[in-house]
Amino acid sequence: MAAGSKPGEHRGGRKPGTPNKASAAREAEVAASGVTPLEVMVFFDLAGRYVGKECRDPDNPLNAVTDADRAQVILAVLAEKPKLLDQILKQLT
Numbered sequence: 001m002a003a004g005s006k007p008g009e010h011r012g013g014r015k016p017g018t019p020n021k022a023s024a025a026r027e028a029e030v031a032a033s034g035v036t037p038l039e040v041m042v043f044f045d046l047a048g049r050y051v052g053k054e055c056r057d058p059d060n061p062l063n064a065v066t067d068a069d070r071a072q073v074i075l076a077v078l079a080e081k082p083k084l085l086d087q088i089l090k091q092l093t
Contacts, residue, residue, distance in 0.1 A: 033083045040091075043084060046074050 005011050014020075019027065030037075078085055 030087070033087050035081055035084045035087045039077070039081060039084060040088060043074065043077060043088060046070055046077070
């Protein structure tokens with residue numbers, strides 16, 4: 001009789017969903033920073049629009065928002081969450 005696992009049987013290894021050391025460390029650092037993924041996405045969205053990557057559809061209501069308005073929102077977000085900029089810069093490098 002042949003030894004080994006049966007077809008489709010999984011033996012050993014890490015259980016599904018168990019993070020490795022790098023993932024666990026990254027998740028702990030993000031949790032300690034107090035910056036949520038949503039805040040990072042909103043910041044990049046606002047920053048992208050600020051540098052001119054906005055939708056050019058004239059019917060888009062977001063086109064009524066000026067670059068100065070966007071800059072003001074970005075500065076307000078950074079003032080409220082000062083660690084956000086550090087977190088973003090770390091992701092970019």
